[in-house]
Amino acid sequence: MSSMDIKELISENLDKILNLWLLVDSQDKIVHCSDPASHHLGYGVDELVGHSFQVLLPQDEPDKEGFLNQLIADSYNGTVVNEIARFKLKNDVIIDAELSMHRFNQQNETFKLVIFDDVTELIELRKMLNVRTENLRRKFHLFDKEDIINSICDIVQAVLVSITAGQGLRFNRAFLLFVDEEEKVLEGVQAIGPNSNEEAGMIYSLFGSTPKTLQEMIEHYSMLTNTDSAVNDLVKTIRISLSDNNNILIRSLSEQKYMLINDESPLATDPSANWLRGVLQVHECLIVPLIWHGRSSGVIIADNKMTKYKISNLDIKDLSRFADEASTAIESAKLLSNLEKSIEQIRQANLTIKASQNMLLQKEKLAAMGELVAHMAHEVRGPLATIGGFASRVKKQLEAGDKHYDSITKIVETVGTLELVINDILDGSLPMQESVKGCDCTKAINKVLGLLEEEIHRRKITVNLNIHGDLPEISIKEHQLFEIINNLVKNALEAIGEEGLLLILAGNIENKVVITIQDTGPGVSPAHEDKIFAPFFTTKEKGTGLGLVVVKKLVEDNYGTIQVRSIPEKGTTFIITFPMKKIGDSHE
Numbered sequence: 001m002s003s004m005d006i007k008e009l010i011s012e013n014l015d016k017i018l019n020l021w022l023l024v025d026s027q028d029k030i031v032h033c034s035d036p037a038s039h040h041l042g043y044g045v046d047e048l049v050g051h052s053f054q055v056l057l058p059q060d061e062p063d064k065e066g067f068l069n070q071l072i073a074d075s076y077n078g079t080v081v082n083e084i085a086r087f088k089l090k091n092d093v094i095i096d097a098e099l100s101m102h103r104f105n106q107q108n109e110t111f112k113l114v115i116f117d118d119v120t121e122l123i124e125l126r127k128m129l130n131v132r133t134e135n136l137r138r139k140f141h142l143f144d145k146e147d148i149i150n151s152i153c154d155i156v157q158a159v160l161v162s163i164t165a166g167q168g169l170r171f172n173r174a175f176l177l178f179v180d181e182e183e184k185v186l187e188g189v190q191a192i193g194p195n196s197n198e199e200a201g202m203i204y205s206l207f208g209s210t211p212k213t214l215q216e217m218i219e220h221y222s223m224l225t226n227t228d229s230a231v232n233d234l235v236k237t238i239r240i241s242l243s244d245n246n247n248i249l250i251r252s253l254s255e256q257k258y259m260l261i262n263d264e265s266p267l268a269t270d271p272s273a274n275w276l277r278g279v280l281q282v283h284e285c286l287i288v289p290l291i292w293h294g295r296s297s298g299v300i301i302a303d304n305k306m307t308k309y310k311i312s313n314l315d316i317k318d319l320s321r322f323a324d325e326a327s328t329a330i331e332s333a334k335l336l337s338n339l340e341k342s343i344e345q346i347r348q349a350n351l352t353i354k355a356s357q358n359m360l361l362q363k364e365k366l367a368a369m370g371e372l373v374a375h376m377a378h379e380v381r382g383p384l385a386t387i388g389g390f391a392s393r394v395k396k397q398l399e400a401g402d403k404h405y406d407s408i409t410k411i412v413e414t415v416g417t418l419e420l421v422i423n424d425i426l427d428g429s430l431p432m433q434e435s436v437k438g439c440d441c442t443k444a445i446n447k448v449l450g451l452l453e454e455e456i457h458r459r460k461i462t463v464n465l466n467i468h469g470d471l472p473e474i475s476i477k478e479h480q481l482f483e484i485i486n487n488l489v490k491n492a493l494e495a496i497g498e499e500g501l502l503l504i505l506a507g508n509i510e511n512k513v514v515i516t517i518q519d520t521g522p523g524v525s526p527a528h529e530d531k532i533f534a535p536f537f538t539t540k541e542k543g544t545g546l547g548l549v550v551v552k553k554l555v556e557d558n559y560g561t562i563q564v565r566s567i568p569e570k571g572t573t574f575i576i577t578f579p580m581k582k583i584g585d586s587h588e
């Protein structure tokens with residue numbers, strides 16, 4: 001194919017509809033590329049044409065030589081769509097690219113048209129959000145002792161770095177403003193970028209060696225201190241009422257569209273546009289709204305104050321696309337942060353209630369302490385409602401097959417159980433109590449094992465569950481049976497430590513349901529065996545001595561019995577017996 005034929009093909013087709021693209025021949029040599037593509041990759045067109053496509057791949061890319069052919073081999077009908085790949089720029093910076101490729105023949109020769117889009121910032125935000133979600137799942141299952149971080153500063157910073165980094169969208173400065181729904185204002189939150197050439201030089205000198213990837217840039221930037229103080233002071237001066245429809249920032253929010261301000265823009269004479277340019281001290285800036293589920297939650301403002309580079313259509317497209325992903329990351333992080341905070345409030349409230357029960361038993365002031373516990377239970381209801389609301393909102397956003405769906409479902413179900421426990425505490429002040437319906441102990445056992453699944457896996461404990469046939473229902477509230485089994489199983493796991501056996505048996509013996517929980521832990525000393533149900537007695541370093549007290553009380557309140565058998569260095573067995581529920585039975 002002659003040079004003239006290639007140029008004719010380009011002029012008639014490719015440059016009219018595409019932006020970042022390369023044309024590769026059957027030997028994987030680049031025969032042509034668009035000017036925006038070569039510029040984005042850091043090369044001149046002549047530096048790429050005639051060279052192998054492999055020059056654009058990182059050194060650690062597996063099978064560099066057969067990269068394009070493998071993509072085609074794995075594709076449908078020779079067309080690759082939206083494949084995530086890594087490209088190496090001329091300065092060795094690594095970017096993530098969303099790559100599409102089309103193979104076609106021209107004059108008996110095969111060509112590959114490679115179209116790509118830089119999505120580095122999107123990939124990094126998705127990774128960060130996935131990590132935070134996974135951390136929340138682990139914290140909920142294990143009730144991590146460490147303090148739960150309830151801020152979204154890392155996500156906000158990642159968004160701003162992504163907009164300004166050379167591995168990202170490459171604007172000089174970025175400003176983030178959020179909507180405050182309570183105060184009905186749009187206000188500046190955080191910004192990034194130098195306010196002068198001298199400040200830019202100072203910031204870059206702090207890096208030492210230039211980070212190669214966006215992730216490295218985000219990590220390096222988080223370690224810098226006392227930078228960007230001028231732009232952060234500046235953005236925090238911006239506070240605009242949501243009712244001020246004459247302001248360009250509020251118009252961008254309400255109309256949910258970007259606004260480009262420069263001397264050629266129709267907005268050049270707009271008073272609020274000129275006010276914004278004056279505040280930022282620039283001739284040109286771009287405003288892009290943050291939209292989440294149809295609601296405007298804030299705006300991003302970006303400019304090129306230092307380089308004076310003109311904001312192109314590609315810049316507008318990239319920042320608008322990134323704003324969608326940033327909105328999801330920020331709002332999801334807010335949701336997770338609030339959920340973390342609420343879970344910690346519940347954990348602290350539960351500890352407070354346990355401590356109150358200790359005082360109640362120890363000082364024998366049941367009436368006075370009962371009022372205190374009831375008051376605390378009322379206070380807990382608020383955080384419980386918050387957890388239920390946030391968890392339900394997260395669940396509605398997930399598909400049934402999502403890897404976090406089961407974890408969020410467990411949160412929703414456990415909140416329901418906690419609400420019933422709180423109702424038990426408040427029974428003395430409630431006009432009516434819940435009547436007991438038939439309770440399925442098989443369901444309660446499986447629910448406990450499901451909640452503790454992560455801890456069982458972490459401790460490498462083998463669980464042997466043996467339920468004999470269809471067990472009859474028993475007369476006990478389901479959440480009370482859950483609390484009994486949960487306490488005993490958690491005690492067994494702690495006694496085993498790691499790599500032991502947990503045996504759970506359940507069967508119908510002489511019209512009674514018998515549940516046996518046995519562990520292979522160190523057992524209970526004979527000197528302690530008759531004390532384990534005594535209030536405040538514990539052999540654990542951080543135990544309260546109330547877990548088995550609560551278990552015994554709940555068992556006996558529901559006409560059951562509990563026995564313990566232990567052999568030192570062999571293990572401990574708890575045997576719980578409940579009368580089966582008779583037809584028509586119920587009690588309050």
